Amino acid sequence: MADTGTQGGETLLFLTDEQLRKGIEAMFFAYRGFTADPDRILDKYGYGRAHHRAIHFINRQPGLTVTTLLDVLGVTKQSLNRVLRTMIEDGLVESRVGRKDKRARHLHLTEAGLALERELSEAQRARMRAAYRTAGPQAVAGFRHVLEAMMDPEIRRHYQTMKDGG
Amino acid sequence: MADTGTQGGETLLFLTDEQLRKGIEAMFFAYRGFTADPDRILDKYGYGRAHHRAIHFINRQPGLTVTTLLDVLGVTKQSLNRVLRTMIEDGLVESRVGRKDKRARHLHLTEAGLALERELSEAQRARMRAAYRTAGPQAVAGFRHVLEAMMDPEIRRHYQTMKDGG
DNA sequence: CTTGGAAAGTCAACAAGGCTGACATAAAAT
DNA sequence: ATTTTATGTCAGCCTTGTTGACTTTCCAAG
Numbered sequence: 001m002a003d004t005g006t007q008g009g010e011t012l013l014f015l016t017d018e019q020l021r022k023g024i025e026a027m028f029f030a031y032r033g034f035t036a037d038p039d040r041i042l043d044k045y046g047y048g049r050a051h052h053r054a055i056h057f058i059n060r061q062p063g064l065t066v067t068t069l070l071d072v073l074g075v076t077k078q079s080l081n082r083v084l085r086t087m088i089e090d091g092l093v094e095s096r097v098g099r100k101d102k103r104a105r106h107l108h109l110t111e112a113g114l115a116l117e118r119e120l121s122e123a124q125r126a127r128m129r130a131a132y133r134t135a136g137p138q139a140v141a142g143f144r145h146v147l148e149a150m151m152d153p154e155i156r157r158h159y160q161t162m163k164d165g166g
Numbered sequence: 167m168a169d170t171g172t173q174g175g176e177t178l179l180f181l182t183d184e185q186l187r188k189g190i191e192a193m194f195f196a197y198r199g200f201t202a203d204p205d206r207i208l209d210k211y212g213y214g215r216a217h218h219r220a221i222h223f224i225n226r227q228p229g230l231t232v233t234t235l236l237d238v239l240g241v242t243k244q245s246l247n248r249v250l251r252t253m254i255e256d257g258l259v260e261s262r263v264g265r266k267d268k269r270a271r272h273l274h275l276t277e278a279g280l281a282l283e284r285e286l287s288e289a290q291r292a293r294m295r296a297a298y299r300t301a302g303p304q305a306v307a308g309f310r311h312v313l314e315a316m317m318d319p320e321i322r323r324h325y326q327t328m329k330d331g332g
Numbered sequence: 333c334t335t336g337g338a339a340a341g342t343c344a345a346c347a348a349g350g351c352t353g354a355c356a357t358a359a360a361a362t
Numbered sequence: 363a364t365t366t367t368a369t370g371t372c373a374g375c376c377t378t379g380t381t382g383a384c385t386t387t388c389c390a391a392g
Contacts, residue, residue, distance in 0.1 A: 014303045020291040021226075023298070023310065025328065027200050028219070029321045030313035032240065034193050048348055053194070060187075067368065074198065079350055081370065103359050103368045125186040131315035132189070135308065137180045142301065142308020144189065147196035149297035155195050162191065214377055232340065245379055247341065269339045269388055 037123035045116065050075075050083045052120055055109065058093060059117045060162060063106040065098070072158050092116060203289035211282065216241075216249045218286055221275065224259060225283045226328060229272040231264070238324050258282060 013019070038052050057072050058064065066084070070077055084107075087093040092113035098104035109117060132140050151159060179185065204218050223238050224230065232250070236243055250273075253259040258279035264270035275283060298306050317325060 011303075014306045015295055015298055017291060019306075020294045020298070021287070023294050023306070024200075024222075024287075024290055025226075025325060026310055026313040027197065029325050030316040031193065031197050032321060033317045034190075036318060050349060056190075060191075065368080066370090075349085076351065077369075078352085078371080082349075085370090098368095101360070101368085103357095105369065121187070121190075124190055125183060127316060128186045128189050129181055131312050132181055132186070134315040135311040137177070138304070139308030139311040140180045140185075140189070142305030143312035144192055145301040145305040146297050146309035147192040149300040150196040150293060151199045152202060155198060159191060159195050216378060233338095241378085242380065243340075244342085244381085248378080251341090264339095267339080267389070269386095271340065 033127065034124070037127055038120045041120055041123060047087075048083075050079070051087060054080065054083055054087065055092070055113065055117050055120065058107045058109055059114070059121075062108050063096075065104045065106055066095075067104070069107065074155075087113070199293065200290070203293055204286045207286055207289060213252075214249075216245070217253060220246065220249055220253065221258070221279065221283050221286065224273045224275055225280070225287075228274050229262075231270045231272055232261075233270070235273065240321075253279070 035049065039049065042048055042052055053073055054069065057069055061068075066077070066080070070080055073080060084093065084095075088095055090112075091110055094108045094110050094113075095105045096108065098106055135143070148156060148159065201215065205215065208214055208218055219239055220235065223235055227234075232243070232246070236246055239246060250259060250261075254261055256278075257276055260274045260276055260279075261271045262274065264272055301309070314322060314325065
């Protein structure tokens with residue numbers, strides 16, 4: 001392997017403005033690909049990305065409260081409530097009153113919600129899987145490492161918390 | 167180094183659904199970080215992400231036509247025209263009638279436009295640079311590799327074209 | 333020279349999904 | 363008893379995406 005390591009000399013080539021610009025464009029274009037497949041599916045059902053994000057995290061952490069979800073998504077409660085309400089009305093999401101704290105609402109996906117989650121995440125994972133396969137395990141490790149370093153510290157907490165199935 | 171290579175056995179751990187899910191969340195959270203700094207700057211001037219994207223690609227390829235930009239950004243001309251018009255009125259962007267083909271409009275940043283571009287891209291590159299530095303050159307190569315594999319083929323063309331300063 | 337069609341721009345209308353502010357209710361905490 | 367927290371809701375605003383219809387300009391082919 002070529003030594004692109006960290007010791008000396010012309011070793012920081014990867015930090016040139018041009019390299020950084022390419023990284024920025026890569027993020028922009030890749031994110032488009034990342035959302036393309038789910039967007040098409042969501043469209044069929046009259047939903048949008050906001051619904052997808054909510055579904056994703058409710059599935060990830062069933063029973064989480066509205067406040068927790070708000071925190072993870074980083075939007076206002078009015079904004080979240082709009083998408084949550086439609087999904088509850090449509091029978092994709094169930095909102096259960098807390099046993100201990102009766103103010104809290106715990107969110108769960110219904111069978112229909114789980115079905116949509118699977119359809120969405122299968123499409124998204126298929127693309128991710130293809131990219132991973134093309135790039136190889138070492139690249140995947142690097143990918144994750146850079147993305148993690150790019151997050152805001154507060155957000156990184158959410159990410160890592162869910163690592164172990166918080 | 168631990169062998170995470172491609173030969174056999176438990177070697178495809180990185181393709182488990184759980185690993186793929188983590189990659190998906192990493193993209194989501196990292197993209198938030200990626201746009202956070204420019205968003206704050208844009209807000210000061212009353213612009214949005216759409217303006218940033220236009221500025222980025224006009225700077226990248228000065229003199230490009232509206233149609234080309236439309237193609238790169240993947241939005242409708244009505245949508246692009248709205249942000250372009252405000253930036254032309256505000257004196258950030260200049261639209262020059264083509265010499266050969268007088269229908270075509272060639273877009274350039276003015277001094278003011280270049281100044282905003284610098285402000286935006288410096289902020290974005292600073293974050294990128296920090297992430298790159300933390301992760302190291304090998305990780306950066308992997309990062310770029312996975313992102314590239316994640317793009318739609320048609321989009322990847324744009325990306326690679328601009329690699330050499332199209 | 334006429335005409336077909338591409339490039340660009342504009343107007344109108346609409347939708348998703350962000351935002352703020354104000355306010356209501358229930359329940360927990362002090 | 364009072365304050366704080368969690369949730370939900372109403373109203374209104376903004377950005378940025380969409381479609382559809384239409385005009386002007388002008389290159390290029392016939």
